[in-house]
Amino acid sequence: MAERTSSSRRAVVRAKAVTVCLALGVPVVPSAAAEPKAASGSVRLDGSSTVAPITMAAAEMFQEQHPKVRVTVGISGTGGGFKKFLESRAELRTDVNDASRPITQAEMDQAAKLGVEFIEVPIGLDGLAVLAHPSNTFCEHLTLAELKKIWEPGSTINNWKDVRVGFPDLPLHLYGPGPDSGTFDYFTEVVVGKPKASRGDYSSSENDNVLIQGIAGDKGSLGYVGFSYYEANAAKLRLVAVDNGDGKPRKPTLDSIRDGSYTPLSRPMFLYVNKASYARPEVQLFLDYLLGNAKTIVEHHRVGYVAFPEELYSIAGKRLREGKVGSVVAKGTGKDILSLYRQN
């Protein structure tokens, strides 16, 4: 009798564990099925250099467990990656495309023409923080237009009083990443309107920690870095809220980045998975590993992005397993990704 209770309790625990695993998107059945013979073969990824650190980190961790699976990550940019994802010959296509933007209509048309079915997987968020010196109390927020006025090529604003009427007479010193950085591309694209279009007379470094030190040690400073670098140094800096034109300035927080309200200075990143490739056990294993450990990988200090809520990863994992093709985000722009995925 006592034995029966304990064994039934164990069964309940096991059932719970399975439910938890399913909820987290951890593959219980597929990996168990694939375990007997060691997985081999190759998984080919290409695409955005912004997303590449996520997939490279995932590949590195994954290969420690599955040394026989060959994972390769190319860096051709989102658009260049889609060209390889949508090669006309099926054998030349990559399995997964890293994308720092949703797939475009033209790319979807091309996929339809070639008969490539793809599954969209939201993988993480890239947020930018606009920062000032902690003693700067007058600048609660900046509008996108003010940021543009400051940063656009040819801008001569070198004093806070020229930024907005009412700001004090204080020299303005700018800090930002150099032109090789994806953060630079992203900021200039969103704020100035054209990628890589920026004034050149600011203190630049490819090392975000140098920028943090610069901003923290300069009374008139203004700069931008990836959100994860701000988070690690929050005490030394003042976070400036950004008004995207709707009159509601927002500060980047894990929540405002996650729910998409901190736009346009945060953007979602995606993986596009070829459905035919996902049928291969090694591709399945890799993606299940990536989704099962998404938070660890995406927020790893070498990667430095913001992870989505676990719920989204489990929905994405389920969509992969069920083979639900097509782009969800393309159906409703402007809405937050989690609710879009809940609906579809």
Place this chain on the structure above:
Amino acid sequence: MTTSEEMFEPRLSSRRRRGRWFGRACALLSMVGVGVLVVLLVRIGLEGGAWLNLRFLTAGPSMLDPTRAGVRSALWGTLWLITVTATVAVPLGIAAAVYLHEYARDTRLTRFIRLNIANLAGVPSIVYGILGLAVFVRWFVFDRSILSGGLTMALLVLPVIIIASREALAAVPPSFRLAAYALGATRWQTIWAHVLPAALPGIMTGVILAISRAIGEAAPLILLGALTWVTAVPSSLFDPFTVLPIQVYAWSDQPQAEFHHLAAAGIIVLLGILLPMNAVAIGVRAWHQRRKAW
């Protein structure tokens, strides 16, 4: 005294002074070249020297921990690539040179071929990348593999090998050939036993320089689609690959400073392969100069 003699002013000292200044200017300019090289080497050595050790040669390109990262896959990729390139380009190049210099008559067609080979040698390497992408990757469906990369590189260095080999063949005095013919040797025997051995050092110099160019090239391979983060060592011709210059490029593109040190260490490894190869080429030439019998 004629007028012209009156007009002649030797101005010897000013002419000599000018000559001395010109000599100094030339010396200075040549020092600029060497100076840049020294600065480059010292800088690279300072930046990457400490990161260069055995682990660096045997580890994959870790993203999570730069202190564990290495060039194993890139080093093997380079070796595989160069093997394919040399296997294809060397026999083809030498054979083409032998045909053009020893067999072909001077017709409009052979002149056209020669002119085009000289042109091909001047085509920017990135153009070969486009060619390789269209022909080997897409048309032959070799995919973005070592085979595609090696064949593209072979095309890139082929004109260089042909031109160097032709020059080496042209440097063999015609009297060698005439003497062999006079003794009753056939054309084949003449070429195989006399002309080629005499031209071999020159051919080898050209081949080594061409191959070291292929080792250092990244542009055509990036276009081909080899800008790839690969941890595994290739095991067949159809495997994806990366090479040292591409690995260096990828690391130097990372924001964190540690990766720049890795890039510098990668450059040292690359130089460690290239400099001995060039030294061998120079050595072969010097050795050949000394024992040249004509």
